[in-house]
Amino acid sequence: MKYTLNLxxxxxxxxxxxxxxxxxxxxxxxLNLSYGQTTMGIAWELFFVISVFGCVVLHELGHALAARKxxxxxxxxxxxxxxxxxxxxxxxxxxxKELVVAIAGPAINVVIAILLFIGFKxxxxxxxxxxxxxxxxxxxxxxxxxxTANIVLVLFNAIPAFxxxxxxxxxxxxxxxxxxxKATRIAMWIGQFFAGVFVIAGLFxxxxxxxxxxxxxFGARNEYKYIKNYEKFEPFVVKDAMSxxxxxxxxxxxxxxxxxxxxxxxxQVMIVEKNGIIYGIVRRPSIEKYIKEGNNQQxxxxxxxxxxxxxxxxxxxLNKTYNYLMRKRDKYFPVMINNRISGIIxxxxxxxxxxLKKEGYQY
Ligand SMILES: [Zn+2]
Numbered sequence: 001m002k003y004t005l006n007l008x009x010x011x012x013x014x015x016x017x018x019x020x021x022x023x024x025x026x027x028x029x030x031l032n033l034s035y036g037q038t039t040m041g042i043a044w045e046l047f048f049v050i051s052v053f054g055c056v057v058l059h060e061l062g063h064a065l066a067a068r069k070x071x072x073x074x075x076x077x078x079x080x081x082x083x084x085x086x087x088x089x090x091x092x093x094x095x096x097k098e099l100v101v102a103i104a105g106p107a108i109n110v111v112i113a114i115l116l117f118i119g120f121k122x123x124x125x126x127x128x129x130x131x132x133x134x135x136x137x138x139x140x141x142x143x144x145x146x147x148t149a150n151i152v153l154v155l156f157n158a159i160p161a162f163x164x165x166x167x168x169x170x171x172x173x174x175x176x177x178x179x180x181x182k183a184t185r186i187a188m189w190i191g192q193f194f195a196g197v198f199v200i201a202g203l204f205x206x207x208x209x210x211x212x213x214x215x216x217x218f219g220a221r222n223e224y225k226y227i228k229n230y231e232k233f234e235p236f237v238v239k240d241a242m243s244x245x246x247x248x249x250x251x252x253x254x255x256x257x258x259x260x261x262x263x264x265x266x267x268q269v270m271i272v273e274k275n276g277i278i279y280g281i282v283r284r285p286s287i288e289k290y291i292k293e294g295n296n297q298q299x300x301x302x303x304x305x306x307x308x309x310x311x312x313x314x315x316x317x318l319n320k321t322y323n324y325l326m327r328k329r330d331k332y333f334p335v336m337i338n339n340r341i342s343g344i345i346x347x348x349x350x351x352x353x354x355x356l357k358k359e360g361y362q363y
Contacts, residue, residue: 004078013064013086014076015057024081025049044137051142052149053079055112059105059153060086063165066104070097075327082215090323091168095175102168106157109150116147161191163219171223184227191220233354236318241353242335242343246271249301251279256297259287269332269344272305276340280305283332311336312345322350 004016028049032042057077064074064086075087092098120143137145160166167187174183195217202210247267249258251274262270270282282305290304291297312321314337325333325347335343 013074016076017079020081048137056084058108060084062104062108066101095172099172102165105165106154109153113147113150116143161194161216162223167191181231184224188220188224233319238316238321238335239314241350242345244343246344248273251302253301254298255301258301278341280307281309314342
């Protein structure tokens with residue numbers, strides 16, 4: 001994703017932070033300065049906010065690791081000023097698994113809150129001196145505030161509306177009895193009802209609630225659209241979307257001959273093959289690089305080909321392939337029927353196919 005800073009990896013999942021996050025930190029500093037806050041006070045505020053986002057990361061990690069248990073990888077976890085997003089490659093279709101993945105996030109915050117509670121409950125003097133949420137942040141009040149933040153995270157996510165976890169829990173519970181699309185539609189309606197409540201409450205109390213309302217409204221609609229498309233495209237396989245736009249070349253061809261075939265046919269990728277059996281692949285960038293460097297074009301094309309390549313089965317489910325190829329944007333893969341090449345496929349190719357199926361040809 002663009003405009004993000006890579007923070008490293010957690011359990012093999014990339015952790016990123018969006019650049020707008022820096023606005024949040026600057027805003028906190030600005031706000032505190034205008035209140036005449038001390039440097040120490042500001043440092044505590046920043047430390048606290050970063051700690052809360054640390055808990056958000058653990059929350060997202062909860063979703064990601066639960067999904068991994070069901071064989072669903074997570075592309076990355078990104079932090080935004082309004083929260084975190086874990087990009088799971090798909091969501092489990094079985095209601096029970098979806099329920100587990102949805103609950104795993106908030107469950108982490110419940111555990112953190114309980115641990116913090118046990119921690120400061122043992123400090124009797126601390127509890128006696130605590131004047132609930134009135135004390136400034138300090139070493140003594142920090143655990144209490146962090147516990148409160150975790151409870152707020154749990155409550156916020158318990159709202160039964162997409163894109164909050166509560167919406168997914170609701171859908172999972174409904175789809176134990178109803179078809180998934182219908183369950184999603186009902187969950188969407190309930191979510192939009194809550195969105196309306198937020199917008200109205202926002203008019204009277206706090207404009208920020210209105211913002212959440214709109215966020216929930218569109219989140220609910222997007223979720224429904226996603227599932228609707230998903231169901232609609234379920235019958236399709238890779239064969240339906242693949243293209244023939246590849247250039248077959250022979251193992252005997254020189255690089256020069258192969259390049260000539262390639263540029264005369266407007267193909268996307270060069271496939272070195274014999275009777276449908278693939279020996280290697282030559283992709284556009286390596287051809288262009290080879291020409292640019294002015295290398296010897298009389299050598300065999302086999303010296304330039306990539307012998308390590310992935311192939312995709314023509315009868316594989318299209319939705320599944322779409323999710324899989326999302327990470328390998330714009331790269332073409334050979335599609336095989338009985339170990340022989342029958343076409344090529346890429347993420348953008350499938351997307352094009354799905355868009356055409358959905359909207360039709362528009363003249
Ligand atoms: Zn969550």
